Amino acid sequence: MEVINIKDLSFRYPDTESYALNNLSISIDEGDFVVICGPTGCGKSTLLRLLKKEIAPHGHLTGEISYFNKPIDKWDERKLIEDIGFIFQDPDNQIVLDNVLQEMVFGLENLGHSNVDMRKRIAELTHTFGYEQLLHEKPSELSGGQKQILNLLSVLALKPRVLLLDEPTSQLDPIIAKDLLVILDRLNKELGMTIVLVEHRLEELFDIADKVVMMDKGEIAYYGTSREVINQVFQRQDRRYIPFLPAVSSLYLNMASKFIANEIPLNVKEARTWLASLSMESSGETKKIKNRAEQATNPIIELKDVFFQFDKDKPMVLKNLSLTVQQGEFYGIIGGNGSGKTTLLKVGLNILKPQLGKVKVFGQKYNKKTERQLYRKMEYLPQNPLSYFTRDSIEEELIAIAKKHKLNNMKEIVAKQLHEFGIEHIKSRHPNDCSGGEMQKAALACMLLENPEVLWVDEPTKGLDPISKRQLATILKKINQKGVTIVMVTHDIEFAAKYTTTCAMMFDGQITTEASPEQLFKGNYFYTTTINRTTQNSPIDEALTLEEVLTLWEKSKASSY
């Protein structure tokens, strides 16, 4: 049964020439799990919003969207609100009331359901999803993942038949994101609910999804089952979408001499089965792992025996933590939610003051006199870069900084900076109107104009699509090569494994291990990359990244001939 049918849909925002959606047709069957992906600005969010009448953007629309073979304008408003649920990206903004229970019944109240009905539905939902303990909490005190599950429950209370989700996991850490996807998979399999999901993080989604849609410039570039889409993208070597492919599939596609579309592995298990079937043996030689460069002893950041707690009655967030960052390092700190990563960063920046212990930067302690001086040599990129900008456009921000430093030939420098970071096209925009990735690049461009020696970065990959992530990595690498020390807090293990020079794992308020990424991640069960999980104890050499596997593979091929 066809749930949603879109025919020749074109959509243009007011006052723009180009079409956000261009002659797009697609049909979605009942019970389908559809994943829509594509680079920022490809129109995927616009498409999703057009399916939900109440929040559809205004603009010029041609073509037809029908729900169960009837145009959505002809349906009763109430019926559509109940049938089509929508979940937004930011967990915080969609919560309306500061009470979990009230939030969950909000939709039911609006639609005039009886009390008995509300009680029944809430009881059922909280029980099924194990949310009882949180029923009497305040949403503002919940974690990001708990908030997003609350949003899901408050939509589910209306018993929707179709669930639309706009990047629901982009603000969550990978483990919690996974939990949410498991819930969605369950809804799809147990209730046959139709799910349409827009998402960047596709590593696990290809395995769950029935259909994958890849969009570009308002059009559908690829459409089909996960394997079909992966196969097509790879066969055409479509550079726009190769970064979106899951690592395990890329591994297979790059290594298999003759690949069969139906056998493309979508998860670690399938990839391992395929690897085991290969008639080859691991070279056996354990590669010498480089130790962290011990000769360089020019510590730039030193934390010694630091204790920190937010309040007298609250538990210690940092416990006897010591950390040294050498000059010129790209230092990654990884750890789960609530392990104290961000707190550590803020203590290092003197935004939070530790109860006990020493914090030294450039060999100096923070105090009223040194603080200003030290800040001049450091920059801090927060999770949401919006809080960095003080001017109405990116160019103005850059000019203001150039003025502050009394730089000559200001215009040239600003133009050069804009060019270098690839943000010329958005220079006159308000930071608010930029995508997350663009905003981040702009903030970095501004910061680098200040010539910092140390750059502190907090969760830079949050909410970025794979392409923006690559661009960010290139920028950070470049900055690092120029001699800027980078301290980065992240829960993106793949990112940390690929790009950092030293990695530390935080657990329970302490740095449990500190080593090169190779040393730290190899052999881990969960805290490692998908490629590593695939290659552990397999016929091929253990590796962390796809590139590493491929170089090893080439080498072994060459030697066997």
Place this chain on the structure above:
Amino acid sequence: MENGFRAYHPYVQFAYYIFIGLLTMYFNHPIFLMTGFILLIFVNITHDGGKALKKWVLILILMSVIIIILNPFLVSRGTNILFYFRGKQVTLEAFVYGITMALFIVNIIILFVSFNLILNGNRFLYIFSKVLPRTAFLIMLSIRFVPLLKNRLDQISEVQQVRGMSMTVGSLKNRLQTGLLRLQILLSWSLEEAVQTADSMKARGYGLGKKTAYIPYKMLKRDWIVLVTMTLLFFICLAGGMLDYGKMAIYPELGPLFFFPIDWVLFICMIILFSIPIFAEGREKIRWKLSI
């Protein structure tokens, strides 16, 4: 989970505070007020061990002392003259009046402390929404925004501090400038995010016809019993008060302190009414003890 008086229906709790408040204003007999005072302290102790009340102790004592001392010197009405102060008569009546006045104010404040502990947040809004549903909803929305705004402002302050725009160092003009700048960022940021909140409300059918209200509280048999008992006791007290029992004449001449038989009836009714939270809590305690 909530138990004791906290578990009662908000209506019952609200009725309690209304009744007690009215009676405190109604009876001015020092013994009535004094008994009320002691009982209300116990009520507060049953809520949270007197933690919230402790913060008030100093203020309450200071205020009472000032009233008791000042009143006789400012007011010289009354017949029983104690002594003269700078040619003005200081009377027993004015002194006693000061005491009743102080007790009255102290009682009301203690009652409010208890009110705050019991009928907080949602319970209060629940009662409020019966009278003004739209305003109540608006208040609930704003309550949600407080932690959000604070969180954002903190983030902005942190980043701007590292950027070298400090609120603690520099000239007053500079500090004001950075402060305003932060507020400006907060405003544009929050407006952006509020649009999403509005979308989320629309997506769940806000503004689509008549709203029903989820009622998280149910009037149980226990609640009805307590409510009826309280109302009965209140009206007995009210009727007695109308006949001038439970009150003492102060001006122009201090009346007798002793109780008439009907005064005793009122007194007992009042004690029971005041002690309802204590009974509720005590019953719970005894039940737990016995079940072991």
